[in-house]
Amino acid sequence: MANISIKEIALSCHPATPPFMADTIYVSLCRGNGGALSLRYHVACDLGSLEISSTLPPMRTDELWKTTCFELFARRDNDDAYLEYNFAPSTQWAAYSFSEYRAGMTELMTYRPEINGDASETHFALEVEFILPEQWRDGPLWIGLTAVIAESGDTTSYWALSHPDGKPDFHHRDCFALYLEAPSAA
Template sequence: MNKQTFSLQPFASTESFPNLKITGNISRNANQLTIYYNLGGDLKEIAIVPPSNAPSRKYELWEDTCFEFFLGIKDSPRYWEFNLSPAGHWNVYRFDGYRQGMQEETAFEKLPFNVQNQADGLAVTLDVDLDKIVSAEQEIEVGITTVIKHKNGEVTYWALTHRGAEADFHLRDSFIIEL
């Protein structure tokens, strides 16, 4: 098993939110990928969609607070974007290359993950079998990201690293975790 911890950094913005911290870990055991996010700090100013009684596949989850990760096959332009809403909604998109050929990934009919409100934050855990999209022998590169929407409407973009002049989670240079 290959397990790595992470800490996300906000993209340089006009306003700083030093009281927030996004950490976690990611691992791949055979072809089972597990990712755990912990959003800690003072969350009273964060817009978090309440849990849904019927979580489902939804579009444009990145317009609100959303935990995301991007997964690419090493030495291939193809990659996937996984979106996890604190409300329990989700989606997975497949791309043929940098922001090209975006399609909903139909290999996943559901993406069950766990969201827990904690005294000092929010925890999100996903356990997903990657057999539907990559083989266990293929090396993958992962970019871990989060969109945080504040109650005042401002949005901040968090990632392992920011390699562009603008916040751009699709830049393959930022898929820096290898599993």
């Protein structure tokens, strides 16, 4: 199977939630063999302005979106069902399956993702590697790449490839804006 790589696709901030110091967010993605996905979220910012929790044991944790969190949503062509993955700088994570828009949520049984952070005074990056469920590995996917950025001064901004009209809503079909072709034999 051939790898599919996308380097530095930009997320846009929702106009109703301007950031304090975060300038840009870029995401790199690689879809590899056996359902492997590798992501790198890169936030250009004054690191001191970000609210980033300390590293904790890498365990499944709900409500990670309440602070700085990086996310991936995936759905198949002509299917209302979708997956949601949440990755925190603390190395905590969550994964859910939905039967349709914000309905039928269940905890997705999956292997623990590998999460690593990288930072300097001018950026924060989160690298994630995980495996898609077997029935999601071989076909084309519509992907939503998103981020919740919590900064000092009680500022929270919502970033995505595309935003629907109205308030931020990462579950909305408009956010699934990246089409990944099915992996093919090399």
